[in-house]
């Protein structure tokens with residue numbers, strides 16, 4: 001993806017004898033008339049898109065846009081937000097529909113504005129084949145599928161998709177909407193929410209609520225230093241490790257100690273904890289949900305790959321009497337997000353087709369996403 005200079009512009013117009021301009025390509029598709037209308041009233045965005053080369057545009061169909069228009073017309077009329085949102089629909093590179101496989105790809109987009117993302121090189125979209133359809137995952141595992149592929153134009157190709165992508169939200173919004181409320185509360189209690197949120201490029205292993213519940217008896221006895229150390233032991237700064245990049249290795253966490261990543265038959269373990277939902281995209285990185293709270297005093301804990309339920313990495317821990325730790329004062333989501341509810345594992349792929357394991361169940365409702373959008377749009 002690069003800005004055309006005058007010279008390449010001239011070359012492009014020669015080449016366009018065989019290939020349509022962006023506006024012609026979009027204009028020729030009846031299923032993109034809503035997008036065409038939206039772009040028609042935003043010449044700045046058309047100019048931005050027309051100046052990019054070697055891109056793939058994921059173009060929301062009329063159905064996709066109209067379903068948003070009726071409820072959330074406001075967000076699409078904010079030109080700065082719309083530019084960011086559409087930039088997130090532009091992949092860096094020309095990816096015909098045949099590029100995708102059962103292994104996820106995490107493809108950088110043209111969304112680089114720091115108001116919306118602190119992922120170096122551009123916020124990503126997860127792309128993979130799912131039941132033979134090319135499927136894209138954005139914020140909170142919300143998905144969109146190609147309905148019409150490979151509409152070529154001078155700058156690359158366009159796929160019509162059946163749903164809008166959602167820009168990944170910040171840490172608090174993401175944990176809250178994913179019902180990872182104990183993790184959210186623990187980070188907040190440790191007073192680390194701002195420092196983690198403001199860091200560029202993070203990888204966070206977020207224990208689900210059951211994992212925190214399982215060590216309820218221990219939580220009350222933690223000093224604030226202990227808690228900071230434990231929370232920091234779940235955060236890797238300076239690199240965004242999507243599931244496809246996790247392999248047998250160690251990663252150094254914010255508390256200075258290493259965690260051990262083990263991959264067995266496509267299932268990822270962190271020390272002895274299992275990743276139950278990988279790759280929830282964040283404005284500044286990625287969250288992987290795990291089924292145990294990691295214990296920096298038990299860094300040598302190893303996975304039990306045949307276990308059917310999670311144990312705790314804290315010796316003698318048991319469920320406390322005060323409910324799920326750290327959740328008092330944390331707002332619980334109203335939409336159901338199956339990823340984070342019970343023991344986990346339900347979201348796990350039973351196939352060995354890579355590490356992706358996207359959720360099989362529907363993700364959060366649109367309300368959570370557009371709640372996030374409203375925050376962005378008001379910036």
Ligand SMILES: *[C@@H]1O[C@H](CO)[C@@H](O)[C@H](O)[C@H]1NC(C)=O
Pocket residue numbers: 001002092093121122
């Ligand atoms: C697109 O990706 C390539 C690497 O594949 C990189 O060199 C280039 O800078 C990227 N373009 C933009 C606009 O980020």
Ligand SMILES: *[C@@H]1O[C@H](CO)[C@@H](O)[C@H](O)[C@H]1NC(C)=O
Pocket residue numbers: 080081084113114115379
């Ligand atoms: C980034 O987004 C903000 C808010 O939407 C906008 O005001 C600003 O102009 C954008 N910056 C760039 C470089 O596009």
Ligand SMILES: *[C@@H]1O[C@H](CO)[C@@H](O)[C@H](O)[C@H]1NC(C)=O
Pocket residue numbers: 001054092093094
């Ligand atoms: C197009 O972009 C992709 C991804 O950034 C890159 O690998 C490829 O080399 C680029 N191709 C051209 C012709 O620039």
Ligand SMILES: *[C@@H]1O[C@H](CO)[C@@H](O)[C@H](O)[C@H]1NC(C)=O
Pocket residue numbers: 097098129132133134149150
């Ligand atoms: C890719 O698009 C072609 C039509 O251009 C279609 O025949 C094929 O089934 C598509 N493949 C996938 C995986 O969607």
Ligand SMILES: *[C@@H]1O[C@H](CO)[C@@H](O)[C@H](O)[C@H]1NC(C)=O
Pocket residue numbers: 114115116117118170197198283284
């Ligand atoms: C990205 O980081 C900058 C500080 O470097 C901060 O001002 C901005 O709010 C962050 N953006 C997001 C989406 O968190």
Ligand SMILES: *[C@@H]1O[C@H](CO)[C@@H](O)[C@H](O)[C@H]1NC(C)=O
Pocket residue numbers: 131132133145
């Ligand atoms: C996936 O493809 C099948 C046919 O191959 C189709 O019936 C189904 O509706 C598609 N799913 C989506 C979400 O488009």
Ligand SMILES: *[C@@H]1O[C@H](CO)[C@@H](O)[C@H](O)[C@H]1NC(C)=O
Pocket residue numbers: 096149150151152157
């Ligand atoms: C777009 O170009 C690709 C690669 O050359 C080709 O496979 C595909 O058939 C083209 N799409 C259409 C609709 O002609």
Ligand SMILES: *[C@@H]1O[C@H](CO)[C@@H](O)[C@H](O)[C@H]1NC(C)=O
Pocket residue numbers: 248262263264
């Ligand atoms: C990773 O480690 C596990 C456990 O030791 C082992 O079963 C697996 O084969 C290793 N994977 C690779 C690619 O070496």
Ligand SMILES: *[C@@H]1O[C@H](CO)[C@@H](O)[C@H](O)[C@H]1NC(C)=O
Pocket residue numbers: 250251252256257258
């Ligand atoms: C962490 O792992 C790295 C190698 O990945 C190693 O160099 C370093 O010494 C380890 N640190 C600790 C505290 O064990």
Ligand SMILES: *[C@@H]1O[C@H](CO)[C@@H](O)[C@H](O)[C@H]1NC(C)=O
Pocket residue numbers: 264265305
């Ligand atoms: C990995 O999967 C293969 C085939 O499904 C199975 O035979 C093997 O026991 C599995 N290994 C582990 C460590 O679970």
Ligand SMILES: *[C@@H]1O[C@H](CO)[C@@H](O)[C@H](O)[C@H]1NC(C)=O
Pocket residue numbers: 179209210324332333334335336337338340341
């Ligand atoms: C959130 O998790 C709690 C367990 O901590 C569960 O009781 C609740 O039903 C979940 N909420 C949603 C909306 O899934």
Ligand SMILES: *[C@@H]1O[C@H](CO)[C@@H](O)[C@H](O)[C@H]1NC(C)=O
Pocket residue numbers: 130135142143144358359360361362363
């Ligand atoms: C995509 O989301 C819908 C709900 O919006 C859900 O029914 C479907 O299972 C999801 N598809 C995948 C592959 O996650």
